Amino acid sequence: MKCPVCLNEVQPKLVETHIDPIENKEYKIYSCPNCEVEFSEPMRNPGPEYYQKFTDLWGYRGKSVLLPNWRLKHLKMLCKTNPKPLKLLDVGCGYGDFLFEAQKVGCQVTGIDFDEEKVKIAKKKGIKNVYVTDFDNFYKEAKTEKFDIITFFELLEHMENPNRFIDMVSDLLSPGGYIMLDVPNNQRVLKSASGVIDYPPHHLTRWTPKALLNFIRKKNFEIITTTTIYPIMFLYDNLFTLLSMTFLGVVKKVLFKRKSIHELRTTPLEYYFAQEISSRNLFLFFLKNRKIRKSILEIIKFFYYLVIIPTTILPVFPLLAYLHKKDRGLFIFLVAKKTNENCN
Numbered sequence: 001m002k003c004p005v006c007l008n009e010v011q012p013k014l015v016e017t018h019i020d021p022i023e024n025k026e027y028k029i030y031s032c033p034n035c036e037v038e039f040s041e042p043m044r045n046p047g048p049e050y051y052q053k054f055t056d057l058w059g060y061r062g063k064s065v066l067l068p069n070w071r072l073k074h075l076k077m078l079c080k081t082n083p084k085p086l087k088l089l090d091v092g093c094g095y096g097d098f099l100f101e102a103q104k105v106g107c108q109v110t111g112i113d114f115d116e117e118k119v120k121i122a123k124k125k126g127i128k129n130v131y132v133t134d135f136d137n138f139y140k141e142a143k144t145e146k147f148d149i150i151t152f153f154e155l156l157e158h159m160e161n162p163n164r165f166i167d168m169v170s171d172l173l174s175p176g177g178y179i180m181l182d183v184p185n186n187q188r189v190l191k192s193a194s195g196v197i198d199y200p201p202h203h204l205t206r207w208t209p210k211a212l213l214n215f216i217r218k219k220n221f222e223i224i225t226t227t228t229i230y231p232i233m234f235l236y237d238n239l240f241t242l243l244s245m246t247f248l249g250v251v252k253k254v255l256f257k258r259k260s261i262h263e264l265r266t267t268p269l270e271y272y273f274a275q276e277i278s279s280r281n282l283f284l285f286f287l288k289n290r291k292i293r294k295s296i297l298e299i300i301k302f303f304y305y306l307v308i309i310p311t312t313i314l315p316v317f318p319l320l321a322y323l324h325k326k327d328r329g330l331f332i333f334l335v336a337k338k339t340n341e342n343c344n
Contacts, residue, residue, distance in 0.1 A: 001030070001041075003032040003034060003035060003037070003039065004039050004043050004160075004161065004162065004163075004205075005032065005035050005037040005039060005162055005163070005205065005211075005215060006032060006034050006035035006037070006215075007163065008032075008034050008035075010032055010033055010034050011033070012030035012031055012032050012033065012039075013030065013031045013033065014028060014029075014030055015029045015030060015031050015038055016028075016029050017029070018199045018200060020199070020200065020201060021196075022050065022053050022054060022057065023046070023050070023201070025201075027040050027041065027042065027199070027200040027201065028040070028041045029041075029199075029200065029206075035211055035214065035215065036208055036210060036211040037205055037206065037207060037208075037211045037215075038186060038205065038206035039204065039205050039206075040200035040201065040203075040204045040205070043160050043161075043204055044160050044201060044204075045158060045159065045160040045201065045204065046201040047114075048114040048115060048134075050201065051114075051115065051202075052115070054202060068182075068229070068231065068331075070182075070227075070229055070333055071098060071151070071153065071180065071182070071333075072098075072101050072102075072105075074180060074225065074333075074335050075088075075101075075102060075105065075107070075149075075151075075180065076105055078149060078178060078180075078335075079105050079106060079107065082148070085106045085107060085108050086106075086107045086108070086148040086149050087107070087108045087110075087146070087147045087148045087149075087174075088102050088107040088108065088109050088110070088147060088148065088149045088150075088151065089109075089110045089111070089112075089147040089149075089150045089151070089172065090102070090109065090110070090111045090112075090150075090151045090152070090153075091112055091135050091138075091150065091151070091152040091155060091169075092112070092113055092152055092153070092154075092155040092158075093111030093112060093113050093118075093119075093122060093130060094113055094115070094118050094122075095118050095121045095122055095125075096111060096118075096119075096121065096122025096123075096125050096127045096130060097125075098151065098153070099111045099122065099125075099127045099130065100122075100125045100126070100127060103126075103127065107149075109127060109129065110129040110130070110131075110147070111127060111129070111130040111131070112130070112131050112132075112133050112134075112135065112138050113130075113132065114132065114133065114134045115132075116132045119131065119132045135165065135168065136168075139168045139171075139172065142172065143171070143172075145172070146172065146173065146174040146177070147172055147173060147174065147177060148173075148174055148177050148178065149173075149177060149178040149179070149180060150169050150172060150173060150177070150178075150179050150180075151179070151180045151181065152169070152179075152181050153180075153181060153182050154182060154183065154184070154331075155181070156181060156183050156205070156207070157183050157184060157203045157204065157205050157206065157207065158202070158203065158204060159204065159205070160204055162205060162215070163219075166215075166216075166219045167219070170219065170220070170221075170338060173338045174338075175338065175340075176337060176338060177337070177338045178224070178335060178336065178337050178338070179216075179221065179334075179335070179336050179338075180334070180335050181333075181334055182229075182331045182332060182333040182334070183207045183212060183331065183332050184198065184203070184206070184207070184330070184331060184332075185207070185208070185209065185228050185327070185328070185329055185330060185331055185332045186206040186207055186208050186211075187208050187209070187228075187327055187328055188228075188230070188328060188329060188330045188331075189230070189323055189328050189330075190235070190238040190239060190242055192242060192245075193238040193239070193241040193242040193245065194238075195241070195245055207332060208327075208332075209226065209228055209327045209332050212226075212332050212334060213226060213334070216334060216336050220338070220339050221336035221337060221338060221339060222336060222337045222338075222339050223334065223335075223336050224335040224336055224337055225333075225334070225335045226332065226333065226334045226335075227324070227329070227332075227333055228323070228324060228327045228328065228329030228330075228331065228332050228333070229324070229329045229330065229331050229333055230320050230323050230324065230328075230329040230330045230331075231330070232316060232317075232320060234330050235316065235319075235320065235330075236305065236308065236309065238330070239308075240301060240304050240305075243304075244297065244300070
């Protein structure tokens with residue numbers, strides 16, 4: 001089998017098998033012994049309609065986005081070292097939060113996203129050059145345009161052809177231009193808290209710090225900085241998610257008589273309700289209402305933070321320092337510079 005990342009013929013190790021509940025399609029996840037990247041088979045991005053179904057089904061649509069401060073911190077550093085305003089392209093810009101802040105530090109910004117609703121919200125924030133399109137089409141139309149920096153946050157893991165994507169990014173960069181990205185860390189603590197998010201076709205690849213570093217270097221970029229990061233609130237959020245997923249897994253197991261732990265973690269309650277709900281079961285009928293479930297969860301979450309943070313805040317800081325030292329953070333963050341080799 002040919003690894004889609006290092007492009008070598010390898011005998012990969014089967015990590016696990018996953019059946020996507022939206023498409024009802026089986027995906028196998030392999031680990032490449034050469035580059036250490038875990039990849040999906042088939043390796044296929046499902047497109048914007050799938051992501052709309054995914055966000056609606058799992059309740060992510062409309063959620064406020066926490067803009068990580070490490071992105072802005074490094075952008076400001078790049079701006080200080082360059083006398084002219086940087087032309088910045090954000091691929092997969094979402095609601096435009098990063099672009100909004102980039103404008104404030106003097107960047108000339110452009111953003112693209114295939115989610116029309118998110119682009120509309122980004123425009124309302126005062127970002128003019130933001131478009132509903134995918135990267136392939138944007139690349140075809142903007143081949144002659146060059147950018148000083150291209151950012152793509154939590155995006156590389158969605159790409160069905162990572163090599164082609166980075167090559168196109170490099171082609172759109174001006175000589176000496178920068179890329180800035182982050183991806184989920186496959187070595188992170190509380191990894192199981194990600195649930196279905198980290199499975200294909202939502203995520204097609206899983207990266208370790210070493211694998212990402214080697215991949216970017218082979219694409220002729222000079223690494224400026226790389227680190228793994230675990231923001232404190234993300235740690236508490238992930239712990240809560242893991243606890244709530246475990247609790248809901250037990251509820252599903254008892255109510256719906258399911259045996260597979262993987263299925264319980266990666267299949268939304270709506271699927272069970274649609275198949276097995278009975279008006280005679282008042283408890284299930286009560287839980288069927290998503291607003292009721294969400295309200296219950298918010299109340300539990302409030303008391304969780306009320307109790308957990310004051311009692312654990314002191315030991316958490318050395319824990320985060322340890323995770324950072326051991327490359328066990330939640331995200332791998334990387335800034336790299338285009339070298340002369342890929343300017344030719």
